[in-house]
Amino acid sequence: MIFKWFDERLEIEKFKAKFLRKTFPSHPTFLLGELALFSFITLVMTGVFLGFLYEPSTKMVSLFGAMVPAAYASVVRIDLLPMGLIVRRIHHWSAMLMIAAILAHLMRIYFSSAYRKPREINWLAGLGLWGLTMFAAFTGYLLPYSQFSVTATSIAYFISKSVPWVGDWMSRLLFAGEFPSEATVPRFFFMHVMLIPAALIGLIGLHLVILVKQKHTEPPANKNRKEAQGGKRLIGLPIWPEQGVISMSFYLFLLFVIVLVSTYIPLNPVETYGPPSPGTPVMRPDWYFLPIYGFLKLIPGDLSFSILGGKITPETIGGVIFPGFLVLVFASIPFLDRAKGPQPYMANPLRRPFMTSFGIAGGVFLCMDVVAGYIDVLHIAPQTMIIYTILATLAAGGISFALLRLYNGKRGNDVT
């Protein structure tokens, strides 16, 4: 009855036949993208809750007799509400999970070479989603306005200021003038709850539309079956109901895990950090910023020079050139490793010694930068750490390349 009423107006039947019967190939790693999407949905839901209670202002107010910024006070009050602390932790844990899922998803695409023709555009869209998500997390970080928030944001402020030529203007645009000032929190709040989520939703939409249009890559095992059928259709599960039910149970399970983790494992305890105060204790950023944080520690202080009126300082090298270079490498991958025709199947990483060992070397390099973030507790000198990093990267790449060549040579495979 109700269905008919809607169907007569919205042609749901037609939508069902056209869209919901589309095939989603099955492979466990294909759920990684969904994992990122589901974390985002959780973030929006918890974020809306927090948005009702959070106060984006650094005006000093009294909280239990002490004068603290209003933003900080509002977060402490959220934590005191029934379920408030848990919702805040769910928000933060989901942010971590979303970035982890994006990275795992990216690795899946990379090692199965799914970025090749025709999917170059979606690779770039994916990188954009990753960047936006990191930016969302970064702007969210300032909001509680604890000692930790302010230190982290201040570091980022000076990094953005160290961009050659445009840094000064860029930092003022981003931070609404100089940091710290009372204008930054309202601007970050707007970007965090409105601008970035809107951009994320738009880009996720584009990502998915392109995916549907270009079709998903299929596991190579589908190849024979498909040729036997002589068909062009993907082999997998229809989106509704089969894949839809799998995804929904997956999401519910994910929610269960996130709530469980948030109940028992604290994250960003703003009450422990306290409101902004002089003095900076040892503090490390969330894990996804650790490679940049570690890399910053490796740059010797006397390494600065200027070209064409732009000043290059250790901050510029560690905070701007290094991440910029990473982005450039990631973005150029599909244009350097090209395929002649469209690639309907996932490639076998074992058969691609160069790309696979390059990926492993890159991963090891980033992990070594994370380790570099801990040289103070490991008691390693920066110079020594630089040597370790280079050696580990070269060794990982070289050894995996040699092993893969050996493996394929033994089996008489041709490699690409």
Add this chain to the structure above:
Amino acid sequence: MVERDAGTTEGKAGITRRRFTLGVLVASLLGAAGSVLTLLKVLSPEKQGGGYVTTIRPGDRLVYARGGETGVTVRASSMKVGDAVLVYPSSKASNPANLVQLIRLKETDLKPPTNIGLTDQGFVAYSAICTHLGCTVSWVENQKSPDASYTECFCHNSIFDPARGAKVMGGPAPIPLAQIGVKVTGEGALIFTSDFTGPIGPQV
């Protein structure tokens, strides 16, 4: 018919419809770009009362910047050799650029490039804002041999030698922390006697 005419009367009128439209388009794009630039300018204000511009003046009294005694005058007698504290000039605590690390060393340990004239009875003071990315520096105290204590920024582990003009001993900081003159008054309090000897805060 009329449209066709417009296309073929080029010679007479000297301008075609296409060129006219293009001209209007380019002009409006330029105008739009101009207004966006203006908007960006509005959105990136020059000053918001932040930044690292110190307001310390010679004669300002040193007070504790943190801990239970925040705001209380620092007494020379309360610091022994090897101690260090974070201080502000009294009643100017709202400006983070005023944060200073006051250290007491053995007078004979102070070596150039420390400006000895700006020290008094082993008291030496430096800006507490790390010249790398602006964290506050900390004092790493060595209980056994006080002269082996040093100043470290825990953010990216820049290390400064307080006995040698806060020279960078390691880590990413590009320049030393700027020194500032201090002196013990007759009542045993401390006052600033000069400006910072160099730039403070991150060098970007």
